[in-house]
Each structure stands twice: as C-alpha cells, then as structure tokens.
Amino acid sequence: MRVLHVVTLHTPTNDFGGPTRVALNLCKGLRRKGADARIATLGDKFTGPLPTEVEGVPSFVHQARHVLPAFEVSGITSPALLRQARRMVKSADVVHVHLMRDLITLPFALIALEANVPLVVQTHGMIDPTEKLFAKAVDVLGMKRVLRRADAILHLTRMERDGVQAVVPGTPLRTFHRLVNGVTPQDARPPRGDRPPTVLYLARVQKRKRPEDFVNAMPTVLAHYPDARFVLAGPDTGDLTGPMRKLAADLGVSGSLECVGALGHDEVLERLRAADVYVLPSVVEPFAVSILEAMSVGLPVVVARTGGLSPDVEAAGAGRVTDSVPDADNGPLVGRAVLELLDPAANEQASLAARQLVNDRFSIDAVVDTLLDVYAGVMAPGGAVHGS
Template sequence: MRVLHAVTLHSPTHAFGGPVRVALNLAGGLRERGHEAALLALGEGFGEPWPTEVEGVPAKLFPARRILPLGFSGMTSPALLASAGRLVRDADVVHVHLARDLVTLPVALAALRAGRPLVLQTHGMVDPSGRLLAKVLDALAVRRVLRGADAVLYLTPYEREGLDAVVGCPLPQAVRLVNGTPAQEARPAPQGPPRILYSARLQARKRPVDFVDAAPAVLAAHPDAEFVVAGPDEGERAAVLARIAELGLADRFTVPGALSSAEVLAELRRAHVYVLPSVDEPFPMSVLEALAVGVPAVVTHSNGLAKDVAGAGAGRAVEPGPAGVAAAVRELLDPAAGAAASQAARALAAESFSMDAVLDTLLPVYRAALDR
C-alpha cells in the first residue's frame, strides 16, 4: 500500500512539533510492515543538499515561503501546490495531518478532486474558532474536506466534539486513534545531581515560565538540582530567560534552544523527571517519548495523557501552576518513588501507546477507505 503523509512543515529544529513526529512515526511503522509510506511537507532551515528522506522515510520537501504574517498558517509553496494533484494520484491512501493552513488544506482538496482515499488527522489543530481567518477557511474548505474524507482521526472526546461543532453535525466517519511512540531502550539509572527536563515549544499555552517558577521549591529540597528548558522559541524564550535571571538561577538552568530528535533522546536519558506544565494539551508526543525511555512525567490535569500517567503511576498529574509542579517533582526525586514511576512509565508506553497497537487500529481504517 502506498501512503502519502502530508504535514505542514518539517525543519531541523522540529518547529512544527508533534504532528510531524506523529507523521514520521506512522510512516516509519508502515514501512517496517512492508508498505510504501512517504512524507510531503514544506521544508525550512536545511542546507544543501536538500534532504530527500527523514529518519529513513522518503520525503518530498518544498522550500517554505511566508506569504502572510500568520505563523505556520501563512506559509506555503507554489511548487507544492502545483505538484499536489500528481502526488496524491500516485498514492493509494492520502493521510493529511490537517491544519487551517495553505499546505494541508490544498493537499486534502486535491485528494478529494482526484478521488483518492483520504484520511484526516487534526491533532487538536482544527477546533471551533471565532477568528475571522478560521471562519473564512472553514466556509471555503475545512468543512468540505472533513465531510468528504473517508475517515477523520481524533485523539480525545473533547477533540471529537470540536470537530463535530466545526462541521455542524456529528461526523459518522470519525475514528479514535491515539498517538504512539517507537520502543526505546530504557535509560540507565539516573546518576549525579537531579536533572529536570522541559522539552517542548516555548509558547504561552505550554507554560515554560511555570517550569522556571517551580525551581526554587525543588532547590529547597535538592540544592544541586539542574534544570533544562529545551525547545524552539514561539514567543516565550525571552520570558523564560528573564524569569531565570530574576530568580538568580542562571547557574541552575540550561536553555539550549531547539534540539534534534537524537539530542532530545540524549536529554531524556539523562533526566530524572520530565515536566510539561501546559494546559489543554491534547496528546503530547514529548510525554510519550519520555515514558518510552522510562522518565517519570509531570503533567497538568487538562493534559490528554493525565489520567493514563496518574492511573499507571508513571508520574503525577497536578493542578496548573508552579506549586503543583514543584511538589510532584520533589515526590518523584525520592529514589524509591522515582524507580517505581520509571518502571510504570515503560510499561504504560509499551502496553498502551506502542506503534504496533496504533498501526493495528490504523491499517483497517486505510483498508476500509480503499474499499470505499
């Protein structure tokens, strides 16, 4: 089966975050099962020669052009748009990681025009919105592709309700598909001073400043603790650095910027605890990656993985804010509690969020789309 995964942007810094990680994980898993899976996206930040594969997945990347001052929504490529019809016709299934943008929407429309089986996955990026641009795009294209797709994949009941609201009626072809992560070797037992890691985009909703503000309470119990704030800047890096300076903690923090996949994995293998203090996070890949390595995770109750993490004992789910984060980190830095949570994290990732389990759900969706 030839499957084309279309996502908005791929860059060396993984600036587009989780959707690209999901697309690459799915494409890699499909290839391991003997299918022909490839990636289609804008590219940005690469030197020559331009990459033709990403992590072993064949990739067609088109240089990104920013035509509107709207972040990722204002990026496109005339060459990609001109090639979309041909590229979708060469696929047996077109799997679009849909956002309100000028990449994935045109690819989805091209698949509908070509009569190709179309599977959409929105990652929480398409929800009811009062913004004028969202209303225009919904009227022109979003509702059309959601209604016309053979399957619409969602992560949580909340996301499903939002998609139904955008369309104006229940989507009969909606299918729940959780994110998965490839199996990883367990990290070695943590050595040295406690190392607490945040590795995600530095944006307001993810609350990296809460991570910084939790540090004094952790340091009161563990004066030698070290903190890492890693990830591409989406507006919060200056606030993070300013808060570190205000607290006088420059010697306790490392802020390395965006990391490659290999560098993220290396940081996880050194970490005692992983923290994602964001609110209303649908299903974060960074937490799944931490669990797979055996790093206990601290998340807030509105995180889509909160019940799984807390129920399995793979970390802690807390109220938003630095106080809850600090208390949870201090609990998990107890050697016995940390070891138990690490073992539970590995078990949870393997049993509930393995790529095999995800693909066992996804492949019948593809086959049903082909049959239709």
C-alpha cells in the first residue's frame, strides 16, 4: 500500500508542533507494518540541503516560500511542490492530508478529489467556524468541498468533530472516524537521585498554551523546594519568551527559570527524561502529543481539566488535573499540583501509571492498526465509509 501524507511544515526544531509529529509517528508506524508511507511538506530554517527523509521516512521537502507573511504558517507555499502534486497524488493508493486552511494541504486535498484518489483528512483541531474573512473565503473556495467529499475525516474529540461539522452547516458529514494520537513507548526515565527537582514546560510558547501559568506557579513550588529548576522549552511562535522572563523577574524567581528555545526530537526526549514533572497549562488543548511523549517516559503531567487528554490522565492517575480557567491567574493551582507530584511516593505512582496508560491506550502500533482499517475502507469498492 502506497500512502502519501501531506503536512504543512517541517523544521529542524519542529516549529509546527503536533501535526508534523503526528504525521511522522503515523508514517513510521505504517512503514513498520509494511506500508510505503511518505511525506510531502514544506521545509524551513534548514542551514544545509533540505532532507530527503525525516526520521527514516522518505520525504518530499520543498523550501517554504512566505508569500503571505501576515498569515504566518497559513501563508507559506512552494510552487515547485504544487507542480509535482498531481503526479505524487496519482502514484498513491491513499492520500492522507493533515488539513488546515493553507496553501499546501488544501490544494493537495483538492487535487486528490479531482484525481479520484481516496482521500483521508485529519484536522488536528484546526478546522472550525471562524469570522476571519480570509478563512471564510478559503472555506468557500475549497474547504467545504473537501469536507463534503473526503472519504474519511479523522477527529480526536467530540468537540473537534462538532467544530468541523459546523463549517458545513446543512450537510451532515457521515465519514468521521475517531483516531487518537499515538507515540512510541520509551524506556522509563531514571530516578532523580540527589539532583534538584526539575519542572518542565515543553511545547510551543504561544498565548493559547498559557506559559504564564507555568511561570506564575514558580513561587508556590520554590517556597517548598528552593533549589527547584523550571525549564521553559519550545519554539516561540508568539514573541512570549521575553515577557515570560520579565514575569519571572517581577516575581523574583528569574534565577530559577531556564529558557532553552526550540529543540530537536532527540533533545525533547532527553529533556523529558531529565525532568520530574511536565506542565502544559493550556486551557484549550485538543490532544497534545507532548503530553503523550512525557507520559511515555513515565513523566507525571499537570494539565487543565478542559484538555482532550485530561480525563484519561485523571482516570489513570498519571498526573494532576487542574480546574484552570481562561483569563485568570492559574499559577497557584498549577503550583500546588506540581508540589503534589514532587512528593517521591506520589511521583513514582504517577510515573508508573503514565507509562502504563501510553502502553495500553496510546501506543503508535494500536493507532496505526485503527488507521489501516480506515484505509482499507476507503480503498474498498464504494469508497467513503461511514464512521463514528
């Protein structure tokens, strides 16, 4: 089976976050099961030649052209990649598009429809109703057509499914399938030993992920663990690292905060293994791969109750779930949750539960088995299959 995955952007430090990581994880899992899975994407911030494979996955990577800079990742494209798109689509048995309102994934999806190649789209929480004029124009020009005609639409949560459906009111979409994110199980992190406790934020540093709650949690934790270290890691997509440093200085805790910027995937795993608690304060977080990766090494997590993975974390005892709310200082809530998990017994218990949760429910092999069933359905005579 030949499968072409299309995702908007790949950089050396995974600036695009979840969608690219999901595409890579799925392709690696598919290849282990014998499928010829490849990725088409844009590349940016490479200092040398663009890669022809990413983490062992053959990849068609073309230089990103920032034709509409005001729209950031939605405004990048590559005429050279689009010129090859039809040939690439027609050589595939299934085209799997990690869909957003942009100038790469949407054109690939439309080309797949035109070429009558089975089309699977995965929206990653990025497609929902909007009042932005550019996005509304994109919906009229192509997005609604893709959603109506895709052979399968993959969603993570009921909220995501409802948001996609709301983009095409009056047309019931009957090809939804739930596909959770999955990660490769990892070796457990080593015991802390005598080193100071380390609390880690590792995700894009952007407003909706609320890094300020991470920083605001510091005084609560430092009052009990004065030598604790707080690491703020991840690409800064909102010019927030400077304000986070200032906030730490205003709180008198800047000496305990380390801002390390964007990291490659191997460095991500190293940081996760060297930490004691992972914190992602985002109030709106559909299904963060970073949470799964943290739990895969046995790192307990602190997450907001409104996150897509929070019910699983709470039920398994893999961390702590806070009642964080938008537009409020949730730092003390986060800080108290971190304190609970820095207790050695509680940390060990949550660590074991976290790894077990990933192994039982979110391993990439189990997710790929579900995906292969979806592919078989869309490739069968009759095409689109009704899902759940």
